[in-house]
Amino acid sequence: MSGAARGTHSMKLYFSPTSPFARIVHIAALEKEVVDQIEFIPAREPGAGLDRLNPLDKIPTLITDDGETLIESRLIALYIDGLGTPRLYPADPAARRRVLQQEAIILGVMDAAGLRRQEARREDSEQSAWWIGRQMLKFQRGLDKIENELDSFTANDTIVPLELCVALEYIDRFQASIPEFEWRAKHPKMAAWQARYRETPSVAATRPPGD
């Protein structure tokens, strides 16, 4: 990392405490022990100006110590991992591809859950059963694949099990209002794994208020 002394903020992370994508970046920073080099900027407060930095106006957005703006949680997590010896995304090409593929499934499940949830915020008459059905198929198929390959998803000390925990907690957060988000009955291996893994320090330390 170029020239940052421990304890001084050389990067800026635009975040929100309830964003699961920002939480992944926060976890990566804790795992890589660079969190004290990051200034956390609440992006949704008036005057934060995220829209001037990121044309998509999305959280998370990182400004590196060189002043580069990075958008998308996985790009930012990759950058943070690269500040030391890569571990969250292994250097070996085949292992790295597997991590990126497993990450794509987990983030895809989280995207589908987010889109389903947004639909629930519309008036009943404006909700599309077709769109909800599409998202819930992605959600169910994605979780089924993870359940079937859980040993591979959780075997290594990479970003994958950490992201899986974030995705499952995000789903749990909305289960009371969206009953089809119930996932434990059909995915017992994952439920047992989550009950153990959720107290991993970086996961516990970044849990949103109220969860």
Ligand SMILES: N[C@@H](CCC(=O)N[C@@H](CS)C(=O)NCC(=O)O)C(=O)O
């Ligand atoms: N694919 C993006 C998703 C980021 C995302 O959707 N962030 C949400 C908050 S959880 C956001 O900023 N939404 C505001 C918007 O879409 O206008 C990533 O991985 O960073």
